Amino acid sequence: MIDTPAQDKVEDIEIRLLLEALYLKYHYDFRNYAMASIKRRLKQAREQLGFSTFSSLQESLLYNPDMLPRLLRYLTVQVSEMFRDPTYFKAIREHVVPHLRTYPTLKVWVAGCSEGEELYSLVILFREEGLEERTIFYATDINQDALSAAESGIYPVDRIRLFTENHRLSGGKTSLSNYYQAAYGNASFDKSLRRNVVFSDHSLVTDAVFGEMHLVSCRNVMIYFDKKLQNRALGLFNDSLARKGFLGLGSKESLRFSDYGSAFSDFDRSEKIYQKVGE
Incomplete structure (x- = not known):
């Protein structure tokens, strides 16, 4: 009909x-x-x-x-994969991490973390680059079921081949198999990856800033927002980032035509990584 x-x-x-x-x-x-x-x-x-x-x-x-x-x-969109768009993570590894090394402590916010694939990608990347121990990761989402799945760190084993290839293409320095154990059709990622992670319910629509961050990664979330809501989310990221902090968006997202375009410079335009303008 x-x-x-x-x-x-x-x-x-x-x-x-x-x-x-x-x-x-x-x-x-x-x-x-x-x-x-x-x-x-x-x-x-x-x-x-x-x-x-x-x-x-x-x-x-x-x-x-x-x-x-x-x-x-x-x-709420729960479709993701570890090291999705590997060139984005390679750019963080090669170009953002050298800046982050200059800080004694770091805070990273994965906004709209879904079931945790991007979170674990960043934790593994930071471990390989020697930054994990000095970093607190904040993983937030509005969906409690998704947060519970993220906190469990368990994924179907048939997804691991894709995760492994993405990790390799992102410049991974170890084997992804070092970080999980496979059994009964699932891959369970090591609990140590969560020792510096705070999982929390947070809405980009209604909630406020909760800390000063050095890197905010919010990818493929704002494409579902209208312009007004996009501006609200970008305002939160702007307010939460430390001076010269970094913001990573999805491949189809941009700061252009937003109210916050002048608040950031293009750090890596092709990978949608921006740097907050210093005062």
Whole structure:
């Protein structure tokens, strides 16, 4: 059945009401996410969770607390891989790390950490470069299930071949197999990788800055935000970064046309790594 323009308009109203209910009831704010993206994910949720309309999904969300984590799995993107876009991590290794070596202590924020793949990539990179011991890593996400998965550090073993190749292409100095044990179809990453990590619930939409960082990596998160929300997130990163701190974005994200373009310089334009302008 093909949706008519009238049906589309009604669905858009239902979606806005659903997002408002989600915010008022649970304080998760998706109201300024890009509409096309949020509509696509909500349609998938509605169909797979067995609801005929967004209104019926909203009713269940309001009266059935078990519906919240189920819906969040659709609204928060949990697709990533270790050392995704290896050239990004190679640029951090070769060009950002020499600057970070000059600090006696370091703080790194992985914003929107999903299930932890990017976090572990950075921890392993920092260990190989001799910076792990002086670094505190903050891994944040709005999805508690994702944070729990990140904290467990367990991934299907069939993903390890891709992770291993990415690690090699990123300039890895050891074998990725040094960092995990494989058993029963899963690869469990070593607990020592989490000893300097703080996992925390944090929303780029509603929460504030919580510390001074030397590197913020937030990749492939803001592409789902509208311009207003992108500016809010970039404002948080700007406020949280130390002078001449570094910001890494996803390959399709940019500071151009944002309110904070002048606050950063292009450190590595091709890899979307920016440096906060010094005062």
